[in-house]
Amino acid sequence: MMKKQSLVAAFLAGSFALSSCGLDNAVKGAGIGAVGGAAIGAGIGRVLGNTALGTAIGGVLGGTAGTLIGRKMDKQKKELEASVKDAKIESVNDGQAIRVTFDSGILFATSSASLSAASQATLRKFAANLAEHSDTDLLIVGHTDNTGSDRINNPLSYNRAASVRTFLLSQGVAETRMKVEGKGSTEPVADNSTVAGRRDNRRVEVYILPSKDMVKAAEAGTLK
Numbered sequence: 001m002m003k004k005q006s007l008v009a010a011f012l013a014g015s016f017a018l019s020s021c022g023l024d025n026a027v028k029g030a031g032i033g034a035v036g037g038a039a040i041g042a043g044i045g046r047v048l049g050n051t052a053l054g055t056a057i058g059g060v061l062g063g064t065a066g067t068l069i070g071r072k073m074d075k076q077k078k079e080l081e082a083s084v085k086d087a088k089i090e091s092v093n094d095g096q097a098i099r100v101t102f103d104s105g106i107l108f109a110t111s112s113a114s115l116s117a118a119s120q121a122t123l124r125k126f127a128a129n130l131a132e133h134s135d136t137d138l139l140i141v142g143h144t145d146n147t148g149s150d151r152i153n154n155p156l157s158y159n160r161a162a163s164v165r166t167f168l169l170s171q172g173v174a175e176t177r178m179k180v181e182g183k184g185s186t187e188p189v190a191d192n193s194t195v196a197g198r199r200d201n202r203r204v205e206v207y208i209l210p211s212k213d214m215v216k217a218a219e220a221g222t223l224k
Contacts, residue, residue, distance in 0.1 A: 064218075065215075065218035065221075065223075066218075069215075069218050070096065072210075072214070072218075072224075073096065074091075074095065076129065076136075077091055080100065080126070083125045083128070083129060084122060084125050084126050084129065085122075086106055087100050087101060087102050089101075096209075099205055099206070100126065100206045100207075100208065101205050102119075102164070102205075102206070104143075104144075104203050105199060105202060107119040107123075107160070107163075107164070107204060108163075113159035113160045113163050114163065115163050115167055120167065123167050123168065123171070126168070127167075127168050127171035127172065128171075130173050130177075130208075131172055131173065135210075135211050135213045135214040136208050136209060136210060137179070137208075137209045137210070138173070138178045138179070138206055138207065138208060138209070139178075139179050139181065140161045140162075140164050140165050140178060140180050140181070140205070141161055141180075141181045141182070141205045141207070142156070142157035142158055142162075142180075142182045142183065142204050143157055143183050143184070143188075143189075143202065143205070144157045144185050144202055145192050145199075147192075147198065150185070153184040154184040156184075157183055158180065158181070158182025160182075160204055161204055162180050164204055164206070165178045177211070188201045
């Protein structure tokens with residue numbers, strides 16, 4: 001347990017040191033290698049719920065490969081910000097990944113896992129961007145507020161994430177790129193005692209991560 005805590009602490013310390021410097025993702029990607037790529041990658045994997053992908057990212061975070069991945073993710077993030085307006089788009093893991101957060105109130109009716117007609121236009125734009133960046137993998141995570149029991153919230157969060165995956169699949173995003181998880185109410189980002197907080201906690205997050213092919217290209221210095 002102490003080993004795991006130390007690993008995550010090292011990751012967070014390195015991340016904070018770099019993020020506080022106001023560096024762009026390409027520079028962060030190169031600099032973070034000094035903290036220890038593979039070990040940090042394992043920590044990233046735990047944060048994202050995907051150890052295998054996290055380890056792959058960690059193996060190339062330093063040097064030229066990290067710079068190339070950071071630059072690639074910067075480009076995709078800017079494109080998403082221009083085309084997908086009904087979502088919060090953030091760089092995470094010091095520029096090595098992107099988190100796209102969709103408000104469940106926009107995507108779904110109350111207690112439903114069926115996508116609303118209005119949300120599909122947004123997801124079509126999102127899918128179009130993903131098609132242009134096929135060298136990424138996706139982790140789709142559903143969340144709820146703490147209203148109701150785990151018996152209701154856990155499957156609801158998973159089913160909502162699965163609905164997003166199914167729609168992206170219908171738009172040509174390969175199934176092999178996507179993994180789905182449901183977290184229920186276990187990972188709030190706001191205060192569940194307020195209406196606004198509960199609204200923020202009802203969300204679907206899509207993590208855009210470097211695929212193995214991107215990692216290989218970055219290592220070879222051929223990633224564009």
